[in-house]
Each structure stands twice: as C-alpha cells, then as structure tokens.
Amino acid sequence: MGKKIGFLGFGTLFGFALSRVGASDFNLIFGMFTGQDLKLVWVILTAVVVGFIGMRVLRLRAKQTISGQPLKISYKKLGHWSLMGGALFGIGWGLAGACPGTVLAQLGEGKIFALFTFTGMIYGTYIYARLKENNTEL
C-alpha cells in the first residue's frame, strides 16, 4: 500500500513539473522536432545530467535503497525490433505532440483531444499484446 501512495505522490510531482515547464504544450513538443522551439531539448538534457549525477551519488554514497536492499538497475534489451519500435514511437511523438507521460499531464489540464491520444495509446498497447502472441522476439 505504501508503494502505491508513494507513486501517487511522485506521479503528482512529475505531472506538475511536466505541466509547469511546458512539456504538455503541443507547440513545445512539436516545435522541438521542427526546430521552432528547443526548450524541451534543454529540459531533457538537464534531466539526464541531474539523473546521472543523482545515480552516481546514490551508488557511491548510499549504495543501497532506504530499506537496505542492493540497488537493482533496470537495463532494457537491445535488438533490431527495439530500434523499429523506437522509430514508430517517434512518429507518434511527432504526430500527437505528446508522449506517454505528457499526455497524462495534458489530460489533467483538461485538453479534450489528449483523451484520444490516451485511448490510442491503450489500443496500441493492446495491438502489441496481440502481435506478441505470435512473435516472441517483440
């Protein structure tokens, strides 16, 4: 139960930050790809640098989680399918002006069309479940 409440809190902080910095603004996401506005490139680069430094500090100073478990860093596997999936994802990112996190912040802001991006994402995930039934490499 604690984990669920904790993630509700961290999710709220995440959604608030995405919305305040403009990551849920169609123009900023679309403009990042067309070169009209590169603010979000700087947001992502800052987040990567902060995340990198934070992980170094966590590994060198704390060395373990708050409950004393050894850190288990998740690594995603690499393959030609994952690159294809990346291209598909990028197309959706450019079309919808949203990604799986920012569309949720858009929903919270009351953007009606975000509801369709959101349901499209659920349907796309369902298509994946169907495809995976016959292709274990996916």
Added chain:
Amino acid sequence: MEPIAQYVFVKPWPFWAGGLIIGLLVPLLYYFYNTPLGVSTGYGNLVKMIFPSRHLKWIRSKFADTWSWRVYFIAGIILGGFISSVFAGQAGFTLEMGQFTDAVGWPAIFIALYFFGGGVFLGLGARIAGGCTSGHSIHGIANLHLSSILATVMFLIGGIVAANLVRIVLLGGVG
C-alpha cells in the same frame, strides 16, 4: 500571491527547473522503491482493464497487472497536470492543441481520429522499443545504457520526420 509562489505556480518554469525535478525522480525512485522511472509500461495495466483478453499471454503476464503501483503513478501525473492548471488559473476543458488546432479547420471528429492515430503509434512503439521518453531517454541515458541511447536516436528520427511532414502537409508549410 507571494512572489515565490508566482514563480512556482503561475509563471512557466525555466527549462532547468523542470529538468531538475524530472531528473531527480530517477535516483529518488531507486532510493525509495528500487524501481526505474517509466510511464509507458503502466499502459499494460490499463489494457487489461479495458480488454480483458485472458487468452493473450502478455495480458496474463505481470506487465498487465490491474491496479498495480504503475496505475497510481499514471493517476498521479494526471492529478499533477490538474493541480498545475488550477493554480495557473487555466483549469477547465479546452479543444486547443496549439498550432495544430489553430491551422487545420477540420471537424472535431477528424482531429480526434488524428490524435488517436498518433496514440496508437506511441503505444505500440513504446512496447516494442521497451520504453518511452521517461524510461529510455531520461532513466536509460542517465544510466548510460546503450539500448536507451539508440532508442532515443530512433525516437528523434521518427519525430523529426513526422512533425516536419505534418507541418508541411497539414499546417500550411513553413511559416
């Protein structure tokens, strides 16, 4: 309102403030829950609520557990967007989607179909790629994972091609 509250709740944040909070989530989620930052996997949980196709192996797997902590994370992000818009004085429903809805004169149903289509690419692509912006581009690159760096390069290629095509074909060219 106090000036400091103006900067937090009303004025748009500078890039570094957003990057700082989002980046800090990576070590914080490991420290508290030994869990990588990521959003798109949670859509598997939503799929099971809407399409309870138990004959599909993936739907039966742990990736599609209903009401896992991932659903609470998703709910939190929606709540965060709502709180942001309330304090900024912009709460309420809107049909605005930036330059897209400014430029196309389509009936709402076609705009809805367009965004649904974009969502299908996002949902399918994220699962095949094994993650999205938060899982790959932020969490993965912060941990210097090669798969995440390459996935992000592919995200950017797809996004640059799609957005520029949309701008030229649907939004009336480069203006």
